Amino acid sequence: MKSNILIIGGNGMVGKTIARIFSSRNPNSNIFIGGRKQGKTENDLIIDVTKPQTFQIILDKKIDVIVLSVNDKDDHVLRFAIENKIDYLDITKPTPALTKAYDFAKKQSINSRIVFSSGWMGGIVSGLINSFSTEMKDIQSVELFVYYSVKDLAGESSAHFMAENVAKPFVNYQNNKPVSIKHFLNSEPFEFSFGIGKRQAYNFDVPDLYILNQIEKIPNASVKMTYNSKFITWLLGAFQKIKLFNILSLKERKMIFGSSGNGDQSVFEIVVKTKNGNKKISLQSMKGQAELTALSAVLHTEELLKNNHENKIYFSHQLYQGSLLFDSLNAYKTINIQVTE
Secondary structure (H helix, E strand, O other): OOOEEEEEOOOOHHHHHHHHHHHHHOOOOEEEEEEOOOOOOOOEEEOOOOOHHHOHHHHHOOOOEEEEOOOOOOOHHHHHHHHOOOEEEEOOOOHHHHHHHHHHHHOOOOOOOEEEOOOHHHHOHHHHHHHOOOOHHHEEEEEEEEEEOOOOOOOHHHHHHHHHHOOOOEEEEEOOEEEEEOOOOOOEEEEEOOOOEEEEEEEOOOOHHHHHHHHOOOOEEEEEEEEOOHHHHHHHHHHHHOOHHHHOOHHHHHHHHOOOOOOOOEEEEEEEEEOOEEEEEEEEEOOOHHHHHHHHHHHHHHHHHHOOOOOOEEEHHHHOOOOHHHHHHHOOOOEEEEEEO
């Protein structure tokens, strides 16, 4: 598969991992790394998402797919991709930024594949649900439970999102109605797989809430998360209850959420309820969230390159038919998936 791939934000942790995985699976492709500083090779390109005047080199290098792994608040890269008919995959956007970008894209004339893949761990939750559900419309509710380890080797983006948004309300969906809630409140017990055991899991905002309800029309969607440390999980809930996050500065909140360890597993579990019964899909990434997010981006990019998808806007799960995404994830040596009825 000969192609020119550009990873903007390719010098970050997830960006570097995307490049490593993609090059190992597609050795004949050209991978370009876009960043704000001059690199060491001719494939290192100076591209600053805040300065669209740096984008001309994207055309000069005849890029086939842009993979965006850095925050582009003003959607300059999205606009450039649409205007120049270049395939685009974004794995970075929190819910408010995703809805803003999607609303903009819907108003444009689309002549390439524009893919929003900003759900949990590269947008694979909806894809896994789709792998085991004949029709999304038959699903009554989806509950996502996330196990997050402070020992995981993680990038800055998720920590910065939490620091910026932890004091703001967000919505989940109950009977197709948005319900305003806050992070780290309304805990419930959940029995996690892979030896983790029972944990209290708290409200958590990810774009899957919007995607599952507003795009796939699933009436009930919720997300809750727990940390590997029960004490940290409890402490964050206590901070939210006493409204401490409201008075802390952004810098102080970044210090709370900004820790990154040397590596640990990442786990999430999806409980899907239909009229015919329940199903639980449990996924463990033994190399952590950066590896899983990067692999997801690689799989979506490969799918764009291999198959003749029509030019339009997609959420990443809409690229796949049947169990293709599940099969690809399950074949990866550091990922374990369990499905229980």
